[in-house]
Structure formats: C-alpha cells, structure tokens
Amino acid sequence: MIIDIFGAGSLGLLFYSRLAQLEENVQLNLWTRTEAQAALIRQEGVHFYPSADAAALSQSLSISAKGNIQTTSHIDHTGDWPRADVILVTVKQTHMTPDLIRQLSKRVAEHTIIIGLQNGVRTDQLWNDKWKVYAGITTEGARKLSANTVIHSGHGETVLGQLVQRNNTTDTGYEPEVAACRQSDAIFLLLNLWTKAGLSASLSNNIEMAIYRKLIINAVINPLTALWRISNGELLNSTERISVMRQLYEEAIHVYDKADIEWSESLWDDILQVCRSTASNTSSMLADVQEGRRTEIEWINGSIVEIGRRHQAAVPGHEWVCRLIEAMTIKEAD
Template identity: 30%
Template sequence: MNIVIVGPGAVGSLWACKLHQAGHSVSLWGTQTSQQWKLAIDDLPETVFAYNQQQDLINADLLLVTVKAWQVKAALTPLLRDISKDAILLFMHNGMGAVDEIAELISAYPTVIATTTHGALKTCAHHVKHTGVGQTQLGAYNSKGEQCTFLVDVFNHALPSVSWNPDIQHALWNKLAINCAINPLTAIHQCLNGTLAEERFRPTLNAIIGELVAVMKSEQIPVEQNQLITTVNNVIQATSTNKSSMHQDIFYHRQTEIDFITGYLVRKAQQHNINVPTNIELYKQIKLLEQNGKHHD
C-alpha cells in the first residue's frame, strides 16, 4: 500500500519503520522543511523516507494520523484537498473527541480509529526505540470505515498483534479511563507511574474511577468499578518505571492532551448532568500548569 504517516513522533515513527519493513511504500508528513527524513529503529540501519511530498498524498491509499489529539484538526485539514476520496484515514492518538471535531470534513472518507499499547520512545529526531510490545485494536469510525477490516492483516504483518474491534468505542473509553487516572496525577506530582501505587494516592484514584464509571455507564459502555480499579492498578504496576506523556509534556512546558482526556470526560459528564468534582479539579490543575509553564513536585 501507499501509506503516508502524518506526524512521525514516537508512535508514528515506530509504525513507519515497521510498515516499511513489511514492504509498503511509506512516506512521512510533518512540520520540518526537509524533503526526506532518515529514521532508524532500535539497532537497525537508517531508512530514508520521502517527506512532505505532495505526490505521495495524491497517491496515498492510507493516511495514518499519529499527531497528538489537539493537533489533529490543524494537521489534517490542509491535506484533504490532495487526498483521494478512496483513501482511508486511520487515527491513532491518546484521548477522545479530536476526530469528532472534524467529522463533517472527513465524512466522505473511509475512517478508522485505532488504539495501541505498544511503547515507543524517540531518543532523537532520527531514532525510535520500540520500548514495549503491546496490542493494537482497529475499529470503524463511520460506515465506510466498516469496509476496512483488511487493515488488520496489513498492520498485523508489520507489528503484531492487531485485531478488529466492532465496539471500538468501548476500547477507547477503557483507554481513556486509564489515562484519566494516571496522566494528570503523574504530571502534577512529576512522578513515575509506579508512584501512584502508594497508599496516599488511593483515595484520589478511587474518586477518579468512581466518577468515570458513572459517566461510562451513561454512555452505554459496559464497566464495573472493581474491575476498572484492578485494570488501573495493573497498568500502574506494569508501567511503573514509565513517565506518562502528560508528565513529559508538563516537564518540557508543552501543551498536554488534557482537553481530550479529562476534558472529554468532563464534557460528557456535563451532558449527562453527572457531578465529577475530582476530575474537574485535576483538569484545572493541569491547565494552570500549562499556563504557568512550570512544574512543581
């Protein structure tokens, strides 16, 4: 396939290298002014990818959009005039709500949403490390997207394991719940994920999860409170030495994805008239840290 990766950060670079190794024609689209871009994964030699080439957009069978949630609209909108209406749009990012913002713009395109638990780390502009093996789930965003189940084979051949989830919203909500629990707290306290296993965080985590469960049930997402607490605790243990993306964004004075994680939860809670004071407080604290451009322990 002719594949354009829009936003070759850590996850985008990981998939660019893996899809290239699997024999696809992969090019990159990003914010640099280059016409080509070198990328190496792990200990393998560098590959040279075409970069920001209009002809690659015109020829694309698939756009894999891996920018951060708050960048989706600005990154994709200018590209649409060059993309064939048969090209598939596949979005892979943390949080929810970003694709909803452009739903009308992309209604003509087959659109798929993905969530992945693979770990990737950009050690420099031209090198990515595959830091953790995970699973990827794909699911249709619109009716045309339902015709794209073959993408499971394409992606599974490049980086297993990949599955098609007809209830992708369930998977996205479960990922959102984990992010709501872990990301803001680790960003505010500038701590590793594993620190959240300490007893002092338990009341806050339980409050976050209680509010999540109320909203998820109103959104018709099957969820059970004790099970979600267990899931969050398992992720905290499994990723105990990791720094969350929001931790890193606050540390480096970058914009976070809070509006598409906790912010999305808060907006949904308001629609259902559900009170979520713990999550609102965390949201406000992150927005304050973003504005101040500084972090405190």
C-alpha cells in the same frame, strides 16, 4: 500498499520504525512538522530501541530511512504522487486542526482508510463525510528521546474500528461496492503487516466502548504521572497514589452510568495492568508538561467533566486535575 504516517512524535516514530523493517512491498510516507526533523531522518534514519531493556543496554537498531520523509508544508507539491491506501494520524489532539485536515486531504482517494490514533473522545466534525475513518485505540508504549530516536517502552495492543459519521447524509459520488471492497482489503492487509512488524492489532465491532475504555485509562494515569513527575509504573508504589487513582476511576464510571456509556467490570484491573505493562513509560502528558507544551487534558479529563456537566454528575477530582495541569503548561512547543 502505500501507508502515510502523519506525525513523527513517539507513536509515529514507533509505527514508522516497525513498518520500515518489513521486507514486504510497502511504500511509507512520513510527514513531519519541521524540516529539521525530516532532514535528520532522511540523513540518519531512526535509532530504534525495540524494548526498555534494549534502551537500558544501549542496544539500538539503526533503521535506514524508507520511503519519503517530508514536512506537511511540502504536501501541496505532491499532486503527482499516488494517493495513500492507509493514513495513520498519530498527532495529538492539540494538533488536530483544520489546516492539518486540509493537508491530509491531499493524500486521500476514494479507497483510502484514515486511522486516527488520538486520545480522548471522537472528533467527527473535523472529518469529511466522504472519508472512511477508523478510530485506533492503542496501549503501545513509546518514548521519543530525540527527533529520530524512539524506544518501544511497553508492548500493548491496538484496536481499530470504523466510525460511523454522525452527519453522514452526503452523496459521496463514489462507487460504493468498489470502494468498500478496497477498504476491506486494505484494513486486513494492514493488520497482517502490523502483526509481521511485531505489533498486536485487531478489529472491533464496538469501537465506541474501546474509545471510552481508553478515555478512563488515560484520565486516571496521565494527569497523575504529570503532576507527580513519575513513570506509569510508579503510580502503584503507594496506597496513597492508588487511592487518588481510584477516586478518578469511580467518578468516571459514575459519569458513564449517568450517560449510559458502556464499560466493563474489569476496567479497574485493566488500568492497573496498563501501569504494570508500561511501567517505565513516560506518559505523553508528563512529556508535554516537562517540555512546557499544551497538553491533551482538555480532551481527556475535560471530556469527563463535560459529560458529567451534561448529566448533572459531580466530578471534583477531574475538575481539579484539569485546573492543575492547565496551570503547569507555560508555553507552546515551537
């Protein structure tokens, strides 16, 4: 199986490190943004801490570079490479650009499965209608310490589900039965590999509900950790913090009710459990703010604001955190 991973941030390095330890016949291709990072991983591999406790004890595993590690700018020179069976897209929403999709298309064949692991709502307009695209919703905690060092800071679960393209009226030109069979085989083989790599993954027949569940979790946790400069677990250290979390939660479920978006009665408890299970984790939004990068607030809390606007539901808490986070972003990443 050929697995391409686009993005070598915390999540990309986590999945690469876990899959690179497998003895199965897996060809990995890791695509980075900079040559400096690609060269460092080729030379030194990845320093991988399998847990937060291991990091505290400085007990890292040295994962030798496996497969090809290249920048996305090199992708135009790989025309003779076999195309990917699975593509994991781990870049953030801020990097989901038409240029990235063009680069990614060089690795797609008719049987390729693409899995997008972005926060926020779905972005169908970016994907080619011919492609088989899955959404991946993960609660795995990962923290990137350097260009080739990552901590698996919290064990969670990844849920995958196929997106039905909303504008899919195009004749793909593929042989549907053959392509569908290969796609089915690939997704189940990937789930098996994921399990062997020490990760929890499953398929969902209702990925839309999982997407909107994760949206609320992110909208409650991420901006508050970024504003208060605290870890996920520290959100639960005072009743005042929990009350602000609760306000964001109640505004969001009110919007969901107005928009007929399905949600579970256990959702509040799920948010608290994510805080506990990823207690030492630095949220991606906090990491972005600390580095002065553009955050994903537009696609997370901004999505809830937009849904509320369409359905005449006020969400003042989400509007304020959007404005506060946007004001904290002072520069783009290099």
